[in-house]
Amino acid sequence: MNVRRLIPTAAVAGAVALGLTALSACSSSDAAEGGGDGKLAVVASFYPMQFLAEEIGGSHVSVTSLTKPGAEPHDLELSPRQIGGLSDADYILYLKNVQPAVDDAVAQAGVENTVDAATLTTLENHGSEVGHDHGEDEGGEHEGEGEEAGLDPHIWLDPVKYAEVAAGVGKSLEKADPDNAADYRTNTENLVARLNKLDKAYESGLKDTATKTFITTHSAFGYLAERYGLTQEGIAGIDPEAEPSPARIDEIHHVAEESGATTVFFETLASDRTARTLAKDLGLKTAVLDPLEGITGKSAGADYLEVMESNLTALKKALGAK
Incomplete structure (x- = not known):
């Protein structure tokens, strides 16, 4: 069991409750920063999600990452301010089963435009003999996730799967902000083209x-x-x-x-x-x-x-x- 990556349920639940209680005091929180300038206030869980949001959202979004640069994302613990601020976001992009604290907070936030990147492609189990098991406890489950816990979440390291996720994110942003749908579509096409080029480079190079x-x-x-x-x-x-x-x-x-x-x-x-x-x-x-x-x-x-x-x-x- 990877003990250091597991966050006690009670502790997370308490933090969520505290964060939501403090919501009125967090209207200008980090998570919602930039929402007052007419841009879509987007919260990304960590860098691979942040990159997609910024590249596809372009000038129409203001993106905040819950994980600071240089921080190990699996160890993330959210502050009450961050948790409370999630409810002020217009759009949340995260990847389930990478950061338990984020999964719990997102579930409580109730933001309509919430996207789990794991649902935009197909996850696989690459074996658990040496620990390929984010958030998995000794009994094979964490937080009731069951079989999901054994699936490998590192989809962004495959350019093809990442391109599939990018396409899904683009469509979800179009839905969240239809006035700028054409730009999201163009940005998505451009990013997917670059990811396809990266895929070809890996294929030929290796x-x-x-x-x-x-x-x-x-x-x-x-x-x-x-x-x-x-x-x-x-x-x-x-x-x-x-x-x-x-x-x-x-x-x-x-x-x-x-x-x-x-x-x-x-x-x-x-x-x-x-x-x-x-x-x-x-x-x-x-x-x-x-x-x-x-x-x-x-x-x-x-x-x-x-x-x-x-x-x-x-x-x-x-x-x-x-």
Whole structure:
């Protein structure tokens, strides 16, 4: 069980109640900031949702992210001000089962135009043997989510699935703000075209490689691996800072030898200690493979597209692309 990612239900419920009680005092809250200038007040749960809202909404929206740049999104705890302010939003875009605190607060907010990005594409289960289980407890369920808890939420790391989500977001914004529907439609088409171009770059760049296996501390790349015929080997599952078991280290050692893997990848929002220690023990290199859960000054790019291009460069090098 990934204890640090689970937020006690009672604590969340109390925070929600407090936030809604304080709503009258939060009319100018962060979540609704910008709504008074005629723009659609949009709240996004974390960066991948924020990017879609900004790119598709353009000049017609004012977007606020509940997750600050550089913060680990799975650990997010909302303040009463943030929770209360959600009810003032015109439109909420989130991804269920990534941030339990957000899921609970959104359910209480009652905003008509609320979109769960997970409903705009098809989620898959990429296995739970090393912890591919956001919000899943030892009994296989969290907050009554049942089978949903075992589904991999990292859809944004597959350009094709992300494009499907973008198309759905565009249609939902048209419905929420019909006066600007034509612009939302155009912006959506432009973004989908860029994502399709990114998909083609990955497809051609990873088509012919010396190995198809990559090792990563954060098991976030299941969709990407499946899309481009690769094999992801997570060191300790979904928690990039978790300590791998001795048995898992032994498994990774054998995987590296048998597959010809050259690199252990780590990310920018978590410690690289585990990756560097393992790489040293196995005689492998280290590099960054960004799960794009947030953009910071350390990110290898200014936005989603640029960082995904950097990820492609890193993968091509590590996999021996020809």
